[in-house]
Amino acid sequence: MKNLKYLILVLLAYSNASLAQLKAISYKDGNQVLNGFEISPPEKSTQKPGILILPAWMGVDKASKDIAASLADLGYYAFIADIYGEGNYPKDNAEAAQKSSYYKTNYKEYQKRISLALDQLIRAGASPDNIVVIGYCFGGSGALEAARGHLNVKGVVSFHGGLARDPGRTIEPIAAKVLVCHGADDPYESKEEIAAFQQEMRDTKADWQMIYYANAVHGFTNPEYGNDNSKGAAYNEKAAKRSFEHLKLFLNEVLGK
Incomplete structure (x- = not known):
């Protein structure tokens, strides 16, 4: 038991040390100041691949910082x-819904903000031609927009993200590989939207995967959502662990690690 407690303390200390390496980075879109975070792997090299993380609708949060630290450790x-x-960060869910909807509608602006963040990832040291974009909820929608916008990325991963697109948009081939990790009971994505997304993937000749997780609703990777599925968004430990393993498999395949 003492050895187990010691191991847990060591793992927690290691995780906290990784998080401490996160560095705040200010950059701009015109006159708009943007505030992101970068983290480097233990062994730095310009040949190492990079992961761009797009947060959920409240913006940069603990969950996005945790995943950044985990990826650096890998x-x-x-x-x-x-x-x-x-100056534009949402104060509550109502504001987050309004602000995220703006970027979903004005997807070109969303793609531009993603592109600017990719530039920062490359400046941090990542290989410019070996990058994957991952996103959560609103960020998952952004990951798909990175693929739709033909940004220079090898793959995109959406965790419980929005799948919808304006049906009036032109269908163009998608070169980036696509992974969608989706809660089987997510109430925010209709059967029609899912069917339309899957048809889009077929029409664009994408190399895509969509994995469903049983008993999982929206936001299943984030412990801060609690575990009450009836609220529509809730943490599911099993789905979170499985989806992280699926992410690692995807990264190994796409980035050649």
């Missing part, structure tokens, strides 16, 4: 994007 450069910018 040997990746990571950068957490700031989509909203200084």
